[in-house]
Amino acid sequence: xxxxxxxxxxxxxxxxxLFPGLREVVxxxxxxxxxxxxxxxxxxxxxxxxxxxxxPGRPPAERAALxxxxxxxxxxxxxxxxxxVDRLKVDKxxxxxxxxxxxxxxxxxATFSRAFAEFAASALPTRLHETLIATSxxxxxVGHISRDATAIEAREKPVTVAAPEKPKGKRGRPRKGEExxxxxxxxxxxxxxxxxxxxxxxxxxxxxxxxxxxxxxxxETWTGYKLHLDVADGGIPISCVLxxxxxHDSQVAIPLATMTAARVTxxxxxxxxxxxxxxxxxxxxxxxxxxxxxxNPRANKELKQELEAEAKRxxxxxxxxxxxxxxxERTTAERANARIKDxxxxxxxxxxxxxxxxxxxxxxxxxxxIDQLLRFxx
Numbered sequence: 001x002x003x004x005x006x007x008x009x010x011x012x013x014x015x016x017x018l019f020p021g022l023r024e025v026v027x028x029x030x031x032x033x034x035x036x037x038x039x040x041x042x043x044x045x046x047x048x049x050x051x052x053x054x055x056p057g058r059p060p061a062e063r064a065a066l067x068x069x070x071x072x073x074x075x076x077x078x079x080x081x082x083x084x085v086d087r088l089k090v091d092k093x094x095x096x097x098x099x100x101x102x103x104x105x106x107x108x109x110a111t112f113s114r115a116f117a118e119f120a121a122s123a124l125p126t127r128l129h130e131t132l133i134a135t136s137x138x139x140x141x142v143g144h145i146s147r148d149a150t151a152i153e154a155r156e157k158p159v160t161v162a163a164p165e166k167p168k169g170k171r172g173r174p175r176k177g178e179e180x181x182x183x184x185x186x187x188x189x190x191x192x193x194x195x196x197x198x199x200x201x202x203x204x205x206x207x208x209x210x211x212x213x214x215x216x217x218x219x220e221t222w223t224g225y226k227l228h229l230d231v232a233d234g235g236i237p238i239s240c241v242l243x244x245x246x247x248h249d250s251q252v253a254i255p256l257a258t259m260t261a262a263r264v265t266x267x268x269x270x271x272x273x274x275x276x277x278x279x280x281x282x283x284x285x286x287x288x289x290x291x292x293x294x295x296n297p298r299a300n301k302e303l304k305q306e307l308e309a310e311a312k313r314x315x316x317x318x319x320x321x322x323x324x325x326x327x328x329e330r331t332t333a334e335r336a337n338a339r340i341k342d343x344x345x346x347x348x349x350x351x352x353x354x355x356x357x358x359x360x361x362x363x364x365x366x367x368x369x370i371d372q373l374l375r376f377x378x
Contacts, residue, residue, distance in 0.1 A: 033093060036075045039370045040068055040097070043128055065099030066107065066115040067124065072098060074367040079348040081112050120355040125362035126240070129369060133238055133263050136373055142232045142266040144326065145289075147256060147275065148333035149249045150341065151210055152242070152361065154224030156352040159206040188279045191254045196262075199255040203243050205354040210245025224349070225357055227340070228252040229365075230260040231333040235372045237365050238264055242358040249274040254283050261287045268292055270330045292327050340364050 029037070045067040069084060072094060078084045088095045089103040100106050107115075119125065191199045211221050226247060230239040239259040241252050253275050260266065269284045273296035284291035297304035314320065340346040344364030351360055 029093065032076060033097065035371070035374075036072055036094075037097060038374060039071060039075055039367055042132065042370045042373070043071060043366060044131075045071065045124075045128060048124060048127055048131075062099060063115060063118070066112060067119065068098045069112070070116065070119070070125075070363050071367060074344045074363045077343055077345060077348075079345075080350055081116070082109050085109050085112065116351070116356065116359065120351075120353075120359035123355075123359070123362075125359055125366050129237070129240075129362060129366045130263070132366065132369060133236075136236075137232075137238075137264045140264065142238075142264050144233050144268045144270050144329040144332075145238065145257075145260055145264075145266045146231045146270045146330045146333035147229070147253060148231075148272065148330070148337060149226050149228045149252070150337035150346075151212065151220070151222045151245065152225040152227050152346065152349060152357065153222050154207055154349050154352065154357060156207050156224075158208050158223050158245075161204070161206070161208075187251050188254060188277060191251075192279060192283065196255060196258050199258070200241065203241070203252065203255070204247055205242065206244050207352075207354075208244040208246040225354065227337070227346075227361055228256055229333055229336055230256050231336045232264065232266070233329065233332065234376070235332045235336050235339075235368075237336055237369050240358075240362065240365055242354060242361065250277050250280060253277075253280045257284060257287060257289075261289075268326055268329075270327055270333075272330065292323055294327065336368065339368055344368055 046064045049064040049067050069088065072078070073081070073084045076087075076094075078087060085106060085108070088098065088100070088106045092103075095101075095103065095106060187202065190202070194202070205225075207224060209221060209223050210226060211219060214220050222245060224245050226243050226245050226249075228241045228243065228249065229237055232238050239256050241256055241259070243252060253271065257269060257280075266289060268291075269289045270292045271280070271294070273294040276293050276296035281291045281293065295303075295307060297307060337346075340361065344367050346361060346364055349357055349360055351357055
């Protein structure tokens, strides 16, 4: 069954059976609450959360209900866990949708924090997202994979990592019989012969200071992390990696491409000039993709002038290359980054550490993925 047919059948089931039955039990539903119900139905958090029913001793708080509450936190863009607990106690409909009948049954903020630490350690939202992509994109052909990164501000101190000492060599040409100094191998060059696990383990993941130049040419700095996304046509996130803010975008391109190629079948890899590297182009071609990467002239002034002159000539003639038209699809990654930060909690990071920050962002990414899938039928 195709993706559109699967989503259409789910939508018909929502409208015909699920929503009328829920309205009889919990009362009227707002549009956002209906969206939350659809997200829960497609996310299926119960499949990957543990159960302790029937075991001796005092059972811990229901982890499935807590996971649904964190999904609600992303859907309703609740900034903090304490506000989420307060809302669950006063919002009867939302509380019952999460799985608690009485306000007294809602766990304390400390229980939410312990459960969140468990979800972060087990990478629960990441596994839910991976399962969702495997289900929704099975036997589907993706036209474009747009790759981009966005800054994630965190409330923690940056970790200072001492740079490795480089061996001091003599200046000038080496003497006859002397070995020339060994050139340091770049990370992107090491990644070509590594496994995906080794590539991800080699990436810095601590909190750091990041610097970038925005679209208007101004330099911006932040303390925290950097979220790297691969987004398919329709604004659907496929793969995500969280690194230190100081990591350059190009150093995560090969791990992301490898991860995405294992999940979906795609044709074009669309990236901006930050990913302009021969190693990235050859790796994309080795996966059977066509790389569409904006040229970065760097310090080559002649190349920069030639590119600007060529762009003016094409604009004068009203001519666009097919690659230029396809390259415009890269804005899907920018819109996905903006929605994660503006609508699904990306600007409200209140946890510390790479694993917990990734867990927080992946709950939002999971909700964004389902929301974009539902737009195909709504």
